[in-house]
Amino acid sequence: MVTIARHSHPITLLWLLLALSTSASADFQAYVDRSTVTLGETFELLIKSDTKTNSSPDLEPLQADFEVLSQSQSSSISVVNGEFSQVSQWSLTLMAKRSGRLTIPPISIGPYSTQPVPLRVVETVNTADEPNDVYIETETTPDSPYVQAQVIHTLRIYRRVQMSNGSLNELNINKGDAIVERLGEDKNYEQTVNGHRYHVLERRWAIFPQVSGPLQIAPLLLQAQIPGNSSRSRLPGFFSRDLRTIRRHSKATTLDVQPIPDTYKEANWLPARQLIINEIWSNGKDAFIQGQPVTRTISILAEGLTSGQLPELDVAEVDELRVYPEIPSLKNMLSKDGIRGLRQQKTAIIPNNSGEYLLPAIHISWWDTETKQKQVATLPARTIRVKPSAASPVLGPAAETLTPLSGISETTQEFPAAAIEAPLVTGPWRWVSLLLALGWAGSLAFGGYYLRRKPTISEITEPPVNVNAQQARGALKSACQAHQLSAARAALIDWVKARWPEKPPTLATLIQQVGSASLAEAIQAMDASGYADGAGDWDGTTLWDGFSAATAKASEPSDQNDAFSDLFRLQSGG
Incomplete structure (x- = not known):
């Protein structure tokens, strides 16, 4: 018996080793939810252990061919016939880094290791036989731009x-230099591809290369979650998840950017599909009247260029035409063909005199x-x-004057009708009357000298207003x-120069010195609007109301609350 025992010991040891190996393999196993996956789609790897352990699996071997997107762990304890058992599970969400026949390498935890798991990774293709749930494509035109x-x-x-939790990276340029502008909102529609109905989301960009040579547009990456395909899963309910993550890459695009032609x-340099220039007149191109402003709006519209x-x-410039250009208006509009740039230039034109004037042509x-040819747009x-x-007045004192300002009273001499109609005096009273008249004239001369020597605000008469002030x-x-801002500002400056020709105040002086709060605010608002983006929306009602009210109040006898009295004192040196 001893001999038999001695001979049987190696056999017993061999069976014991085989039993331990089988037990280890059965206690620590790895599964995948499907054996064939699409490149860019996630799949699940489950590692299961029936042996109690406090360690975690070593995932380092996975890094070569797979990306670990997420992982979770769970454990359960059960009692059967008084015996306790514990099961630990690790669930990994993986994505292959390349296509082909890959192998999930053995995963170790303590003294145990899983068996290798084969996996087939295929490229993203879309055919009638094997339609993809999600795929993307890009299109670029032209491929050889200027x-x-x-x-x-x-x-x-x-x-x-x-599809849920979708994200798309920004469009980037890998090589070259370009300006990228997104074209409006995304478009959604449906399209049939290879007999299958798809929902399509379309996004567009306008790209403007800044240098000639190769320009490479980086691939776009879509990441989203779609419903899991439990029907293809070979694993138990643990893998029956509601969502799975997918990634889809577009291909990189390289353009050959052409330089400016030598011809x-x-x-x-204005490369465009179309460019036009036109004009609009506020008076309909007909009624031009001396001294009255007319707005000319010239527009340049280009397909495929930005307004900048x-x-x-x-x-x-044309003689006898005063021209006051406003700040140009720049606007980019979106069309089915991309960006359409619009540049508008408004100009107020005020003719100084009547006659015929030639505005020269404009060529762009x-x-x-x-067509790859030079074109010329012409106005x-x-x-x-x-x-x-x-209402053109004659030069001289007979011209119609503006309403006099307060503190600048006009002296007028009115003769009674009886004096005008009285018969000629004869006899001795004729010489008496002559002496009285001479005395009255001398008094006037002395008074005039005195007034010139020591003038006062209430005694100074308003100087005659020339034709330019009235215009x-x-x-x-x-x-x-x-509501023509530039023309109004120019006309106000002209009026101030005509009223105080020797020392005309600036608009800043008007704002500081004028006694009317509403007029001062209107002038200040006008000046501020001239430098704002919304200068085209200026409303001239407030300025005219303030100006007309101030000049009308100036004709009242009282000099209190006079809109221009302080200004006149400043100009007169009083």
Whole structure:
């Protein structure tokens, strides 16, 4: 028996080792939810241990071919026939880094290791036989653009299932230099592909290359969650999750950016699909009246250029026409073909005299990106005919004057009708009357000398108003009623210069010295609007109301609350 025992000991030891190996393999195992996955989709790896352990699996071997997106752990304890058992599970969400036939390597925990698990990873394809739940595509036109010309880059996301928690990275340029502008909101529609109905989300960008040469657009990455496919799972209910994470990459796009053609010699490089220039007149191009402002609006509209790329207008000056340009208005509009840039230049024109005046033509050279030829947009020359003002006064004291300001009273001499109609005096009283008249004239001469030597505010008469002051007042009224900021400001300055020709105050002085709060605020608001983006929305009603009220109040006898008295004292040195 001893001999038998001695001979049987190696056999017993071998069976014992096999039993321990089988037990270890059964106690620590790894599973995947499916054997074939699509590149960019997540799958689940479950590691299960029937042996009590306080350690965690070593996941380092997974890093070579897989990305671990998330992991969780759970354990359960059960009692069967008085015996306790514990099961520990680790659930890993993985994503393959490449396609092909891969292997999930053994995972170790303490003295135990899992068996290798084979996995097939396929590229993202979309066919009638194997439609994808989600896929993306990009389109770029043109592929050989000119420098600073518009390129449209379009992304389309196709999905057959519900998608949640979606995220998309920003569009980036890997190589080269470009300005990127997103084109409006995303579009949603449906489309049939290979007999399958897809919901499509479309997003577009406008790209403007800044240098010639290669321009590489980086791939776009979509990450989202879609419902899990439990029907394809080979694992128990632990893997029947509601959502699974997917990733979809677009391909990198490389463009060959062309330089400015050698045949294009113009100062402004304007590559566009179309460029036009036109004009609009506030008076309908007809009624031009001396001294009255008219607004000319010149617009440049270009397909495929931003408003910032459009050039400033070089409008030649014309004698006898005062020109007051406003701040240009720049606007970018979105169309089905990309960005449409609009530049508008409003100019107030005030004719000094009647007659005919020639406004020269305006030419803008640009490059047609479709025909690859130079084009010229032209605004034809125009002759305007200015009529004399119906209220044009004659130069001199007989001209119609403005309402006098308070403290600047006009001295008028009225003769009684009886004196005008009285018969000629004869006899001795004739010489008496002559002596009295001479004395009266001498008194006037002395008084005039005294007044010139020591003038006072209440005794100074308003100087005669020339034709420019009256025209400026009319121009101010017309500009305010038409809400033309530049023309109103120019007319107000002209009026001030006409009223105080030797030492005209500035608008800043008017604001500081004028006694009317409403007029001061209106002038200040006008000046502030001239430098604001919304200068085109200026309302001239407040300025004209304040100006007309102040000048009307100036005709009242009292000099209290006079809108211009302080200003007049300042100009007069009083």
